[in-house]
Amino acid sequence: MTEDAHVDGPAAVPSAPDDAVETAASDAVDAVAPAASSPRPRRRALPVAFALSLLAVVGLAVPLVMLALARDSWEGQNADLRAAVEDLTDEVSAQNMRLAELETVEQQLATLKSEYSAAVNQGAKGVEGVEELEDIIEAFERCIDAQADHFDVLRNAERYVASSVEASERSIRDYCDEVADAYAAFQSAHG
Numbered sequence: 001m002t003e004d005a006h007v008d009g010p011a012a013v014p015s016a017p018d019d020a021v022e023t024a025a026s027d028a029v030d031a032v033a034p035a036a037s038s039p040r041p042r043r044r045a046l047p048v049a050f051a052l053s054l055l056a057v058v059g060l061a062v063p064l065v066m067l068a069l070a071r072d073s074w075e076g077q078n079a080d081l082r083a084a085v086e087d088l089t090d091e092v093s094a095q096n097m098r099l100a101e102l103e104t105v106e107q108q109l110a111t112l113k114s115e116y117s118a119a120v121n122q123g124a125k126g127v128e129g130v131e132e133l134e135d136i137i138e139a140f141e142r143c144i145d146a147q148a149d150h151f152d153v154l155r156n157a158e159r160y161v162a163s164s165v166e167a168s169e170r171s172i173r174d175y176c177d178e179v180a181d182a183y184a185a186f187q188s189a190h191g
Contacts, residue, residue, distance in 0.1 A: 095154060102147050105176060109140045112183065119190075129190050136183050143176040 116137060119130045150172055153160060 091157075095151075098147070098151065098154070101176075102144070102151075105140065105144055105147065108180070108183065109137070109144065112137050112140060129186075132186055136179065136186060139175075139179040139182065143172070143179050146172045146175065 112133065116130070116133050119133055122129075150169060153165060153168065157165060
Protein backbone atom coordinates (compact mmCIF):
# COMPACT_ATOMS: atom_id res chain seq x y z
CA MET A 1 0.00 0.00 0.00
CA THR A 2 1.02 3.38 -0.70
CA GLU A 3 0.76 6.40 1.37
CA ASP A 4 -2.08 7.57 -0.77
CA ALA A 5 -4.06 4.48 0.13
CA HIS A 6 -4.43 5.57 3.77
CA VAL A 7 -6.40 8.70 3.07
CA ASP A 8 -8.87 8.25 5.85
CA GLY A 9 -6.39 7.61 8.59
CA PRO A 10 -5.00 10.19 10.96
CA ALA A 11 -1.75 10.42 9.12
CA ALA A 12 -3.49 11.43 5.93
CA VAL A 13 -4.69 14.79 7.30
CA PRO A 14 -2.01 17.40 7.06
CA SER A 15 -1.13 18.87 10.42
CA ALA A 16 -0.61 22.47 9.39
CA PRO A 17 -4.10 23.10 8.06
CA ASP A 18 -5.63 21.56 11.22
CA ASP A 19 -3.67 23.98 13.35
CA ALA A 20 -4.80 26.90 11.20
CA VAL A 21 -8.46 25.92 11.49
CA GLU A 22 -8.10 25.42 15.23
CA THR A 23 -6.38 28.78 15.65
CA ALA A 24 -9.00 30.55 13.54
CA ALA A 25 -11.82 28.94 15.53
CA SER A 26 -10.10 29.89 18.79
CA ASP A 27 -9.67 33.48 17.57
CA ALA A 28 -13.33 33.61 16.55
CA VAL A 29 -14.41 32.32 19.97
CA ASP A 30 -12.10 34.83 21.70
CA ALA A 31 -13.47 37.65 19.57
CA VAL A 32 -17.06 36.67 20.31
CA ALA A 33 -16.51 35.81 23.98
CA PRO A 34 -15.64 39.31 25.19
CA ALA A 35 -18.56 40.77 23.27
CA ALA A 36 -20.93 38.21 24.75
CA SER A 37 -19.67 38.63 28.32
CA SER A 38 -19.69 42.51 28.31
CA PRO A 39 -23.45 43.07 27.79
CA ARG A 40 -24.35 40.82 30.70
CA PRO A 41 -22.96 43.18 33.34
CA ARG A 42 -24.55 46.09 31.51
CA ARG A 43 -27.85 44.28 31.40
CA ARG A 44 -27.63 43.65 35.13
CA ALA A 45 -26.53 47.20 35.93
CA LEU A 46 -29.51 48.77 34.17
CA PRO A 47 -32.21 47.03 36.27
CA VAL A 48 -30.17 47.59 39.43
CA ALA A 49 -29.80 51.30 38.62
CA PHE A 50 -33.50 51.52 37.77
CA ALA A 51 -34.47 49.77 41.02
CA LEU A 52 -32.22 52.06 43.06
CA SER A 53 -33.64 55.13 41.31
CA LEU A 54 -37.16 53.90 41.95
CA LEU A 55 -36.36 53.30 45.63
CA ALA A 56 -34.87 56.79 45.90
CA VAL A 57 -37.96 58.37 44.32
CA VAL A 58 -40.29 56.38 46.59
CA GLY A 59 -38.09 57.16 49.58
CA LEU A 60 -38.42 60.88 48.85
CA ALA A 61 -42.10 60.76 47.89
CA VAL A 62 -43.32 58.99 51.05
CA PRO A 63 -42.10 61.68 53.51
CA LEU A 64 -43.37 64.42 51.20
CA VAL A 65 -46.82 62.84 51.05
CA MET A 66 -46.82 62.36 54.83
CA LEU A 67 -45.79 65.99 55.29
CA ALA A 68 -48.56 67.20 52.96
CA LEU A 69 -51.17 65.08 54.78
CA ALA A 70 -49.98 66.32 58.16
CA ARG A 71 -50.09 69.92 56.96
CA ASP A 72 -53.64 69.53 55.60
CA SER A 73 -54.74 67.97 58.88
CA TRP A 74 -53.08 70.74 60.89
CA GLU A 75 -54.65 73.46 58.75
CA GLY A 76 -58.08 71.89 59.20
CA GLN A 77 -57.64 71.66 62.96
CA ASN A 78 -56.32 75.21 63.05
CA ALA A 79 -59.37 76.51 61.17
CA ASP A 80 -61.71 74.60 63.51
CA LEU A 81 -59.96 75.96 66.58
CA ARG A 82 -60.03 79.52 65.26
CA ALA A 83 -63.76 79.22 64.58
CA ALA A 84 -64.32 77.86 68.09
CA VAL A 85 -62.31 80.73 69.59
CA GLU A 86 -64.34 83.28 67.61
CA ASP A 87 -67.59 81.69 68.78
CA LEU A 88 -66.42 81.67 72.39
CA THR A 89 -65.24 85.28 72.13
CA ASP A 90 -68.62 86.34 70.77
CA GLU A 91 -70.40 84.43 73.52
CA VAL A 92 -68.21 85.97 76.25
CA SER A 93 -68.80 89.46 74.84
CA ALA A 94 -72.56 88.90 74.77
CA GLN A 95 -72.57 87.61 78.35
CA ASN A 96 -70.45 90.56 79.50
CA MET A 97 -72.99 92.93 77.94
CA ARG A 98 -75.83 91.11 79.69
CA LEU A 99 -73.97 91.27 83.00
CA ALA A 100 -73.51 95.01 82.55
CA GLU A 101 -77.25 95.36 81.90
CA LEU A 102 -78.01 93.35 85.03
CA GLU A 103 -75.71 95.56 87.09
CA THR A 104 -77.50 98.63 85.74
CA VAL A 105 -80.87 97.16 86.67
CA GLU A 106 -79.58 96.30 90.15
CA GLN A 107 -78.40 99.90 90.61
CA GLN A 108 -81.79 101.14 89.51
CA LEU A 109 -83.43 98.80 92.02
CA ALA A 110 -81.24 100.15 94.81
CA THR A 111 -82.20 103.69 93.83
CA LEU A 112 -85.86 102.70 93.76
CA LYS A 113 -85.66 101.19 97.21
CA SER A 114 -84.17 104.37 98.63
CA GLU A 115 -86.83 106.44 96.87
CA TYR A 116 -89.45 104.09 98.20
CA SER A 117 -88.24 104.66 101.72
CA ALA A 118 -88.29 108.41 101.14
CA ALA A 119 -91.82 108.23 99.70
CA VAL A 120 -93.08 106.20 102.64
CA ASN A 121 -91.67 108.84 104.96
CA GLN A 122 -93.52 111.61 103.15
CA GLY A 123 -96.76 110.30 104.54
CA ALA A 124 -100.24 110.43 103.17
CA LYS A 125 -99.30 112.65 100.27
CA GLY A 126 -97.29 109.89 98.83
CA VAL A 127 -99.69 106.97 99.35
CA GLU A 128 -100.61 106.85 95.68
CA GLY A 129 -97.01 107.38 94.68
CA VAL A 130 -95.90 104.70 97.10
CA GLU A 131 -98.27 102.16 95.58
CA GLU A 132 -97.09 103.06 92.10
CA LEU A 133 -93.49 102.83 93.22
CA GLU A 134 -94.13 99.46 94.88
CA ASP A 135 -95.53 98.18 91.58
CA ILE A 136 -92.44 99.44 89.75
CA ILE A 137 -90.15 97.85 92.34
CA GLU A 138 -91.93 94.51 91.99
CA ALA A 139 -91.64 94.80 88.22
CA PHE A 140 -87.90 95.49 88.53
CA GLU A 141 -87.52 92.46 90.80
CA ARG A 142 -89.32 90.29 88.22
CA CYS A 143 -87.02 91.74 85.57
CA ILE A 144 -83.93 90.84 87.61
CA ASP A 145 -85.26 87.33 88.31
CA ALA A 146 -86.04 86.81 84.61
CA GLN A 147 -82.55 87.95 83.64
CA ALA A 148 -80.96 85.68 86.25
CA ASP A 149 -82.98 82.74 84.91
CA HIS A 150 -81.94 83.68 81.40
CA PHE A 151 -78.26 83.63 82.42
CA ASP A 152 -78.76 80.05 83.61
CA VAL A 153 -80.21 79.24 80.18
CA LEU A 154 -77.22 80.87 78.49
CA ARG A 155 -74.79 78.82 80.55
CA ASN A 156 -76.43 75.69 79.14
CA ALA A 157 -77.33 77.11 75.73
CA GLU A 158 -76.60 73.81 73.97
CA ARG A 159 -79.73 72.34 75.60
CA TYR A 160 -82.05 74.91 74.05
CA VAL A 161 -83.04 75.95 70.55
CA ALA A 162 -81.15 79.13 69.63
CA SER A 163 -84.24 80.88 68.26
CA SER A 164 -86.22 80.29 71.47
CA VAL A 165 -83.29 81.57 73.56
CA GLU A 166 -83.17 84.74 71.46
CA ALA A 167 -86.95 85.18 71.63
CA SER A 168 -86.86 84.80 75.41
CA GLU A 169 -84.05 87.33 75.64
CA ARG A 170 -85.98 89.84 73.50
CA SER A 171 -89.08 89.35 75.65
CA ILE A 172 -87.09 89.96 78.85
CA ARG A 173 -85.43 93.06 77.40
CA ASP A 174 -88.77 94.46 76.24
CA TYR A 175 -90.30 93.88 79.68
CA CYS A 176 -87.33 95.48 81.46
CA ASP A 177 -87.45 98.44 79.05
CA GLU A 178 -91.16 98.94 79.88
CA VAL A 179 -90.37 98.88 83.59
CA ALA A 180 -87.54 101.39 83.10
CA ASP A 181 -89.91 103.64 81.11
CA ALA A 182 -92.51 103.40 83.90
CA TYR A 183 -89.84 104.36 86.43
CA ALA A 184 -88.75 107.33 84.30
CA ALA A 185 -92.37 108.47 84.03
CA PHE A 186 -92.76 108.13 87.81
CA GLN A 187 -89.64 110.23 88.43
CA SER A 188 -90.77 112.97 86.07
CA ALA A 189 -94.25 113.01 87.64
CA HIS A 190 -93.13 112.98 91.28
CA GLY A 191 -89.78 114.70 91.04
